[in-house]
Amino acid sequence: MTVMNVRRLIPTTALAGAVALGVVSLSACSATSDAADKGNDGKLDVVASFYPMQYLAEQIGGGHVAVNTLTRPGVEPHDLELKPKQIGELGEADVVLYLKGIQPAVDDAIAQAGVKHTVDAATLTELEEHGTGVGHDHGGEEAHEGEAGADPHVWLDPVKYAEVARGVGSALEKADPGHAADYRKNTEALVKKLGDLDTAFETGLKNTATKTFITTHSAFGYLAERYGLDQEGISGMDPESEPSPARIKELQDIAAKDKVSTVFFETLASDKTAKTLAGDAGLGTDVLDPLEGITGQSRGDDYIEVMQSNLAALKKALGAR
């Protein structure tokens, strides 16, 4: 920010007395004073990388933020490509909220364009590595069994998502201190909703006939760990990767041994492999939504609603009592 910008924010009559104030806000520089300076009716200009980040920004930011999401509804976010205009928006945002490790195009743009004011959700909670039974294939040929790499799908655990929500709340407070009280209140309300969701999963999945679920896209490692389930992924972390014939055979054996009833697929990626596997093994299919985007096909209008649908689907598939 330049000195010119600071001057423009201060009414001329107050200028003499406010110079010291201007210096303070300069040295404590954040997106703060820029916020009132931009379009968006003085709203904090937030760029969210994909839906789980957008939901946090909207819920916590409420009426004080204008949220722009890089991944359009219906686009599979792992493979997102950015247009030059979007990279420009990253540079101009008051806050860029993203999750390092899930969208290489976003990570690269932030690193290469030297984007400031970023909030990396991956730093707001502890990420873990999850075995999925298959290599962590991120779209390359180098998918190796057990190859390290933290699982980025952290929002599918309501407890960890609440930790991220608290971090995002703090970041918005810092970026826009004038509305800190509202951000704090909204964060508490969201954390409460996520707590209720956690309780619903905990009780709903306590007593089930089986703990194993098969799903196309290995997005549910955190959820499985939180509620004592076993996720068996057909493809890896990347929903577009194809399983090997050996993996298919293995899944058929697991399905028989663990009394699996259902093969889950998702709405944003191909369901072909899931349906073939289910057909061959005489299993049903259902949707388990990794919430990487909300579309007209989503079973719910927002994070909480879709997660409740996921819980209902899991209870049915696992034979909850």
Ligand SMILES: [Zn+2]
């Ligand atoms: Zn994913």
